[in-house]
Amino acid sequence: xxxMTVIGDGGWGTALAMVLQKNGFDVCVWGPFPQYLNxxxxxxxxxxxxxxxxxxEAVSWTADRAEAVRDASLVVVAAPSHYxxxxxxxxxxxxxxxxxxxxxxxxxxxxxxRLMTDLAREILDRPSVAALSGPSxxxxxxxxxxxxxxxxxxxxxxxxxxxxxxxxxVFRVYTSDDVLGVQLGGAVKNVIAIAVxxxxxxxxxxxxxxxxxxxxxAEITRLxxxxxxxxDTFAGLSGMGDLIVTCGSRHSxxxxxxxxxxxxxxxxxxxxxxxxxxxxxxNCVPARMLxxxxxxxMPITEAVYALIYEGKSCMQAVQELLERTPKPESI
Numbered sequence: 001x002x003x004m005t006v007i008g009d010g011g012w013g014t015a016l017a018m019v020l021q022k023n024g025f026d027v028c029v030w031g032p033f034p035q036y037l038n039x040x041x042x043x044x045x046x047x048x049x050x051x052x053x054x055x056x057e058a059v060s061w062t063a064d065r066a067e068a069v070r071d072a073s074l075v076v077v078a079a080p081s082h083y084x085x086x087x088x089x090x091x092x093x094x095x096x097x098x099x100x101x102x103x104x105x106x107x108x109x110x111x112x113x114r115l116m117t118d119l120a121r122e123i124l125d126r127p128s129v130a131a132l133s134g135p136s137x138x139x140x141x142x143x144x145x146x147x148x149x150x151x152x153x154x155x156x157x158x159x160x161x162x163x164x165x166x167x168x169x170v171f172r173v174y175t176s177d178d179v180l181g182v183q184l185g186g187a188v189k190n191v192i193a194i195a196v197x198x199x200x201x202x203x204x205x206x207x208x209x210x211x212x213x214x215x216x217x218a219e220i221t222r223l224x225x226x227x228x229x230x231x232d233t234f235a236g237l238s239g240m241g242d243l244i245v246t247c248g249s250r251h252s253x254x255x256x257x258x259x260x261x262x263x264x265x266x267x268x269x270x271x272x273x274x275x276x277x278x279x280x281x282x283n284c285v286p287a288r289m290l291x292x293x294x295x296x297x298m299p300i301t302e303a304v305y306a307l308i309y310e311g312k313s314c315m316q317a318v319q320e321l322l323e324r325t326p327k328p329e330s331i
Contacts, residue, residue: 019168026058130151185239191283200255226294
C-alpha cells in the first residue's frame with residue numbers, strides 16, 4: 001500500500017487520515033507530543049480534538065518527523081495557521097522532493113499575510129503545493145457524513161491524481177486551478193463567522209445573520225478579486241459553501257467565539273477556556289492588513305478586529321456598521 005502522511009494530529013488532520021485509510025492507504029499521522037500520541041494509540045480516540053470517534057487501529061501515530069515522512073507518497077499538512085511555519089520548517093530536508101504536498105490549513109501567516117501554500121513552497125522549495133478546502137467539519141467527515149470539498153492545484157495532472165486519492169463514496173472532491181481563491185475563502189470566512197456568532201450572542205435574528213453572511217461573502221470576493229483570484233471560486237464550495245457551514249454550525253469554534261463576545265465575555269476569558277483553535281481570532285489581523293494593502297473595503301472584518309484587539313463592544317460595532325453611508329449593492 002502507498003503511504004500517506006498527515007502532519008498535524010488535530011481534528012481535521014485526524015479526519016482526513018481516516019478518509020485516506022478508508023480508501024486503502026497506509027496512513028501515518030505526526031503529532032508534536034509523544035505522550036498524547038501514546039494515549040491515542042492506547043484508546044483509539046483523539047480525545048482532545050475528535051472526542052467520541054473510534055479511530056481505526058491501522059492508522060499509525062508518531063512524533064518522529066523523519067519516520068513520519070519516510071517513503072511517503074503524499075504529505076498532507078494540517079497544522080493550524082498559527083503554527084504552520086515553525087511546524088513545516090521542522091520538516092525541511094526530510095520530505096522527498098518528488099512527494100506531492102497538500103495544505104488543508106485555512107488561514108494566513110500572521111506576520112506577512114501570505115497563504116499556506118506560498119509558505120510551504122518557500123520553506124520546502126517546491127514549485128507547486130496543492131490546497132484542499134470547503135465545508136468540511138472534521139466531526140462530520142470522521143463520522144462519514146456526506147461531504148464535498150474542492151482541491152486546487154496549478155498542475156492538471158496533480159489535480160486528478162489527488163482527487164482520486166481523497167474521493168470516496170461519502171467524500172466527494174472537485175478540482176480547481178485557483179489555488180489563491182480556494183484558500184482565501186477558507187481563511188476569511190472564519191472572521192465573518194465571528195461576526196455572525198456575535199449576532200447570535202446579542203440575541204439578533206435570522207435577518208441580521210443573513211445580511212452579515214451575504215455582505216461577508218462580498219468582502220471575501222472583493223479581496224480575492226483584488227489579489228488575482230477568480231470570481232466564480234467564491235460562489236463555490238470553498239467560498240459560499242464554507243462560509244455557510246462555518247457561520248451556521250454548532251461545530252464552528254469561530255461562531256462560538258463570536259457568540260461569547262456578544263454575550264459580554266472578554267476575548268481573554270474565551271481563549272483561556274478553549275482547547276482547540278479558532279482561526280478567525282488570529283486571521284482577522286492579516287485579513288485586515290491585506291484589505292488595506294489592496295485598497296479593499298472590508299467593514300465587517302474591521303469590526304471583528306476592533307472587537308478582539310481594540311475592546312470595542314459588539315453593540316457599538318453593530319451601530320457603526322448600520323450607520324455607514326448608504327450605497328448600491330455590489331461586490
